[in-house]
Amino acid sequence: MTLVRIQNVMSNELSKRIFLSRPPEPPQEFLLNDPTNSIFLGITKLFSVPFTWTYSNLTNPHIAVVGITGAGKSFFVKTFITRASYIWNTNAIIIDWAGEYVAWVKQSGGTVISLAKGDYLNIMDLSGMKPIDRVKQIMNSLDILTDISGFPEQRRLTAEAIEQAYINAGFNLAAPASPDGKAPTLKDVASLLDEKLQEGSYEYPAELENAIYRLRQFSREGEDYFARESTIDLGKLSSSGLVDLDLSSLPDERFRALAALFILQTLKEKMRAEGWSAARGLKALVVLDEAWKVASDERSDAITIIREGRKYQFGLIVASQNPTDINEAIFSNVGTTVMLRIRFEKFMNYLQGSLNFSGFIRREITRFGVGQAAVDMSFNTSVQFPNTFIIDRIIGEVPLNSYTITIAEVLNPDELAARETQKEYSFEKMDLTSKFVESGLSSQVIQDIFKDMDDKNRMVDVRWLVQTISGRNVGREIIISFLRSMGVSDSIITRIFTYTS
Ligand SMILES: Nc1ncnc2c1ncn2[C@@H]1O[C@H](COP(=O)(O)OP(=O)(O)OP(=O)(O)O)[C@@H](O)[C@H]1O
């Protein structure tokens, strides 16, 4: 007994001493991996080791990225998915809450899907699934996004009507759907409930009315973003290179969350159906940027993907300004946490509480400049060194310096519908500068305008641009000459000024 206790004391002493004498950075063999099978992210601050990320020594491939606005979360995400695509041919699907990635994805040759701006999703689409499974998923989304779970009878009526709509459309509830079957929509479901109400034989008409009302919120004309035939091939989403799902035009957070949940559900099914393959690296990365409702609810499939993703070579990247918006289950399960600059004590306490880093790291994080990061990794073997280290700066792909000016908002419906109408103009910074100079803008004004455009992620509405330029006391002739040099027609220029003043 005594002997054992002495041994314990000794080994405690020993581990303390090891801790003190070891540098607060994981040893090289954990940071520096085969460059053809890992992703370079930056140089460590203390010992200048090139840090290359691979998930083969981590508990899983998922990543949480946190930091204040402007700290560099999106920059990290872009860098990461670009390199993953070089190294492993990894596909990426960005669930883009604020439309932040649109310009970059376009410039990188990826596909942008703009919901409510020409693209639609039918959340009853099956893409090979059994209808009965989709019914469960739709009910799950309604549970997360509406009050339906508090009304069991309405919930039962709704689920039943969704099943009936599939049966009426010729599907077998328990059989995987054939790809060419045309799925019903939530409009059909609401109509079925309506018919039941009209029949008058159901004993609780108020329950029916409320169930219909809830569904109509997602299927009303003009707000039927998820109740029309899909314009997207869902089956190809995770194998189409770089895809940006732009949710910014949807009217509110609930619609955005519904789209995000639906996409996650579909990807989860796809991931399970495809299973593991001998391919190296990651097959697909799913990015959730600022999707708080989707990242915070424990019933969300973000959490299922986190739990199962490793075996299917699917990685999830969750980015947020507010770490407390990310569900504990995500935080405790991700293999990598990237902490950019953080200011609020509350957030810092939350992170330090769950990751257990030192006071030194904590102080550093509050002082970070743009792109500086502390990285915490959870290795799949037990290790004798601290898991958190600092990289001097995320070393990214050279940012593309292209600026996009959109005129869509001043076009009339016919022009918008016409294929040949140009709806936006993109220029390299150099080209745009020379247009500004030739139109007669001073170099100070040009500098200011670029700064303002950078703040808008280099994608601006023409009316905003005109207002920004006139706000600097620039005459109208100069602005007109600039718009002409861009290639905008005089009739549209007139309209721009009408809409701007
Ligand atoms: N590691 C870096 N190296 C060079 N520039 C960077 C780096 N990180 C970020 N930047 C630049 O800083 C600006 C802000 O970065 P970014 O858009 O990634 O911030 P964010 O954290 O996503 O902010 P938000 O929460 O507002 O979306 C961008 O112009 C970006 O190009």
Ligand SMILES: [Mg+2]
């Ligand atoms: Mg961002």
